[in-house]
Amino acid sequence: MTTRRSLVLAGLLGLAVPPARAQDKPDVAALREQIMALEKESWEYLRTRDRAAMRRFLPDDAVLIFSGQRYDKDEMLAHMANYRLDRYEIGPTYGLRVIGPDAAVLIYRVTSRGATRFDRTATDKVLATSLYVRRNGRWRAVLYQETPSTAANPGEGQ
Amino acid sequence: MAAASAWLGASTAVAQPIDIMKLRDELMALEKGSWDFMRDHNIEAMRSFLGDDSLWIFSDGNRYNKRQALEMMKDFRLLSLSIEPGYAVRMLTVDVATLLYRVTYTGTFKGGKPETVKALSSSIYVRRDGKWLSVLYQETPLK
Numbered sequence A: 001m002t003t004r005r006s007l008v009l010a011g012l013l014g015l016a017v018p019p020a021r022a023q024d025k026p027d028v029a030a031l032r033e034q035i036m037a038l039e040k041e042s043w044e045y046l047r048t049r050d051r052a053a054m055r056r057f058l059p060d061d062a063v064l065i066f067s068g069q070r071y072d073k074d075e076m077l078a079h080m081a082n083y084r085l086d087r088y089e090i091g092p093t094y095g096l097r098v099i100g101p102d103a104a105v106l107i108y109r110v111t112s113r114g115a116t117r118f119d120r121t122a123t124d125k126v127l128a129t130s131l132y133v134r135r136n137g138r139w140r141a142v143l144y145q146e147t148p149s150t151a152a153n154p155g156e157g158q
Numbered sequence B: 001m002a003a004a005s006a007w008l009g010a011s012t013a014v015a016q017p018i019d020i021m022k023l024r025d026e027l028m029a030l031e032k033g034s035w036d037f038m039r040d041h042n043i044e045a046m047r048s049f050l051g052d053d054s055l056w057i058f059s060d061g062n063r064y065n066k067r068q069a070l071e072m073m074k075d076f077r078l079l080s081l082s083i084e085p086g087y088a089v090r091m092l093t094v095d096v097a098t099l100l101y102r103v104t105y106t107g108t109f110k111g112g113k114p115e116t117v118k119a120l121s122s123s124i125y126v127r128r129d130g131k132w133l134s135v136l137y138q139e140t141p142l143k
Helices: A001-013 A018-022 A028-045 A051-057 A073-081 B004-006 B014-042 B043-049 B065-075
Strands: A062-066 A070-071 A084-090 A097-099 A101-115 A122-133 A139-149 B050-057 B063-065 B078-084 B086-094 B096-109 B115-128 B130-139
Touching: A028 A084, A028 A097, A028 A101, A028 A139, A051 A070, A051 A073, A062 B115, A070 A073, A070 B115, A073 A084, A084 A097, A084 B043, A097 B115, A097 B130, A122 B014, A122 B086, A122 B096, A122 B130, A139 B086, A139 B115, A139 B130, B014 B043, B014 B078, B014 B086, B014 B115, B043 B050, B043 B065, B043 B115, B050 B065, B063 B065
Parallel strands: A062 A139, B050 B130
Antiparallel strands: A062 A070, A084 A101, A097 A101, A101 A122, A122 A139, B050 B063, B078 B096, B086 B096, B096 B115, B115 B130
């Protein structure tokens, strides 16, 4: 019954899991919260400039795309040394798309305020996606990307 | 076993570049094909290319699910397109890969003024029933 309800819910949310692996279907709502908790951890690492924690958080093949630039893991860790995040707020209507048995994309809106060294403090409103894949039983953030939000398209969840 | 490791980009220095390069070219061929579908207003081909759960996020912040994307294609005219040669692929699981590239294109929407976009794009592909499907395309404007 739970499985049936989960399938219906996933359908309503437009989520997709290959039918062949339906028996492995995660509880999407629980997974959404689990992955958002991980995502918030990473924002906290950025805010507190905890590069050691970020180094553990990001897999070696992580890619991050924001502010018109692409960063690999080492470049992101270097960027952290020169960036001050004052505050951030994640919109409440985030969504999760389960794209495979071991892959899911978190979609959310975030407003952040901070400054790169020698630069002005700025507020950014973006639509962010974060692709997580499960490796050895652990969800890892492998691709993060931001697109500026517009007033007409605030980028809320799904 | 060695092949599986290579696909994951984990080891076997000899096998990895061969498979990854092959995948990179295969996915870029698919990606370029999708731009052709856009240019040619080939909605049926695009329907087959996209996963049912696909999502597009363009540099202007507009986002489209599959139904919306197919509808939007009718009103979009792609005038020019250039993909930089230094594109890359990341194999993230055995069935998930992302293509990363820089693109410049000019287009018009509903007959409006032509606009040129320069963006960093990522395109996530998932292999389902042996076929690579596009599930997320996203742009970040280049500064």
